[in-house]
Amino acid sequence: MTIQQLSVFLENKSGRLLEVTKVLAEHDINMSAFSIADSSDFGMLRMIVDKPEAAYTALKNNNFSVNITQVVGLVVPDTAGSLYNALEILKKDNIEVEYMYAFSFKDNATVIIRSANAEQTAAALKTAGFQTMD
Amino acid sequence: MIWNEHIECCSRDAMTQRQSDGLRKMVERLYFNVPFYRKKFQEMDLSPHDIRGIEDLHKLPFTYKQDLRDNYPMGLFAVPQSEIVRLHASSGTTGKQTVVGYTRKDLDMWSEVVARCFSAAGISKKDIVQIAYGYGLFTGGLGLHYGTEKVGASVIPISGGNTHRQLQMMQDLGSTVLACTPSYALYLAESLEKAGITREQTKLRVGIFGAEAWTNEMRKELEYKLGLKAFDIYGLSEIMGPGVACECECQNGLHVNEDHFIPEIIDPLTLEPLPEGQVGELVFTTITKEGLPLLRYRTRDLSALHYDTCSCGRTLVRMEKCKGRTDDMLIIRGVNVFPSQIESVLLNMHETSPHYQLIVDRVNNLDILEVHVEMDEHFFADEIRKIEDLNKRIKHNIENTLGISVGVKLVEPNTIERSEGKAKRIIDNRKK
Ligand SMILES: [Zn+2]
Numbered sequence: 161m162t163i164q165q166l167s168v169f170l171e172n173k174s175g176r177l178l179e180v181t182k183v184l185a186e187h188d189i190n191m192s193a194f195s196i197a198d199s200s201d202f203g204m205l206r207m208i209v210d211k212p213e214a215a216y217t218a219l220k221n222n223n224f225s226v227n228i229t230q231v232v233g234l235v236v237p238d239t240a241g242s243l244y245n246a247l248e249i250l251k252k253d254n255i256e257v258e259y260m261y262a263f264s265f266k267d268n269a270t271v272i273i274r275s276a277n278a279e280q281t282a283a284a285l286k287t288a289g290f291q292t293m294d
Numbered sequence: 295m296i297w298n299e300h301i302e303c304c305s306r307d308a309m310t311q312r313q314s315d316g317l318r319k320m321v322e323r324l325y326f327n328v329p330f331y332r333k334k335f336q337e338m339d340l341s342p343h344d345i346r347g348i349e350d351l352h353k354l355p356f357t358y359k360q361d362l363r364d365n366y367p368m369g370l371f372a373v374p375q376s377e378i379v380r381l382h383a384s385s386g387t388t389g390k391q392t393v394v395g396y397t398r399k400d401l402d403m404w405s406e407v408v409a410r411c412f413s414a415a416g417i418s419k420k421d422i423v424q425i426a427y428g429y430g431l432f433t434g435g436l437g438l439h440y441g442t443e444k445v446g447a448s449v450i451p452i453s454g455g456n457t458h459r460q461l462q463m464m465q466d467l468g469s470t471v472l473a474c475t476p477s478y479a480l481y482l483a484e485s486l487e488k489a490g491i492t493r494e495q496t497k498l499r500v501g502i503f504g505a506e507a508w509t510n511e512m513r514k515e516l517e518y519k520l521g522l523k524a525f526d527i528y529g530l531s532e533i534m535g536p537g538v539a540c541e542c543e544c545q546n547g548l549h550v551n552e553d554h555f556i557p558e559i560i561d562p563l564t565l566e567p568l569p570e571g572q573v574g575e576l577v578f579t580t581i582t583k584e585g586l587p588l589l590r591y592r593t594r595d596l597s598a599l600h601y602d603t604c605s606c607g608r609t610l611v612r613m614e615k616c617k618g619r620t621d622d623m624l625i626i627r628g629v630n631v632f633p634s635q636i637e638s639v640l641l642n643m644h645e646t647s648p649h650y651q652l653i654v655d656r657v658n659n660l661d662i663l664e665v666h667v668e669m670d671e672h673f674f675a676d677e678i679r680k681i682e683d684l685n686k687r688i689k690h691n692i693e694n695t696l697g698i699s700v701g702v703k704l705v706e707p708n709t710i711e712r713s714e715g716k717a718k719r720i721i722d723n724r725k726k
Contacts, residue, residue, distance in 0.1 A: 167674075169674055172594065199678055199681075201685070201703055201704065202704060203677065206676065223709075224707070225671045226674075227674050274676070274677075285430070
């Protein structure tokens, strides 16, 4: 019901993102989604990859600060108002979203949702008939 | 175990007597053999006969690091070169290097005091001691080497650096004692962790750490990471090298081998001796050394002295763990800042790595202190807000401790340079 997301702490200096992608490429790891959040001093790269454990080890061995978090990959039906409906469900269940980012996956749009409890979030969405990534 | 009970547990009267006898002889020797001191005495209108005992110590002139530089290389030696059997040189980190010399008797005495230190830390002939201090001109490696042999323990003279080999020898030979700078010990601990070697997989039980000031928080960190009991050893090459003082099992200060080195605490500004327990600059007078005896040498280290008998039974005076060197002290907008204060804050928070660097700049005539702290992957959260919170808390805690505002920047792991010797904590970009 939930998927693993990698987060990497990056100092705001040039070339760091390049380094991360280089390490992933060298280990034959495919990235299907990512987002970068930044403050004035540092950035946070979050991504969904095909081999999270391998990516974690590879990045750690290359001195990156990295961790794995559980997130929900919500598959959003291609109809008007479907994201609104999903967020309504979460609001009703008092589930707070820390952040989210979207990407397209095969023919669907997918939204990665980070909340305090990924299992609970996924369950709430499933009960309401939404599809989540495994 | 107490190596030399006769000395280490003797009465204060007996110690005073011993020190006074030694001091009188030493003053006489210096007056006749070292032109530098004779000239100083004459300038001060002081005769060797004016020094009757340690009660007259305060009448003697101070000796500064600069005096050794001015008389480079061997101008302050009190014996002819033919009597010198070993030479060492200081690193010269804060200026031109200085050279120190030892007679055979000096080396014997050095081994004796290091043997006392090691015994106080519970080291015996059953131990295997990995000496990861640099061997060579630096006094750390060779200084501890002969004392270790005197105790009868097995020495691994591996010297500093080559971390991979350090770990291998540690495991293959089953080192029970690690002797190095606390910075290097921390680096070795991290390297063990990286190599997937747990503390249970080593036989380490005692750490002898010195040559730079370190905090009790760092002690806890090293003890936890390496699975050993960590002891502070103190020394400086001008006075002799490591072994001037060392902690006993009570770890309630470092017992000074005061039958060879008389300690005093002075106010660094007024130069007046300070009473027992007050913090000031540590000053040493050697009383048995032959090669390079020094009067009232200004160490620049800050400490305090305690004369009450220690629970271990030793009566040797105890110096408090050094708070830092006056050389390492930064003056930021008129406030004294020691790197050790920042180390304490970080280690007490348990949320960052203990690696940090202080960067000082002057912008518009104002001193700016920025503290770089490495992220610890164990405490790394994936939310920007939590990292910003951590940054704020570090800033708040440091500001509370120092009483001045600072900038804090979290940096990626392993980006602050690791040290195989003394750590470089300060980058001061202000005009000197
Ligand atoms: Zn004691």
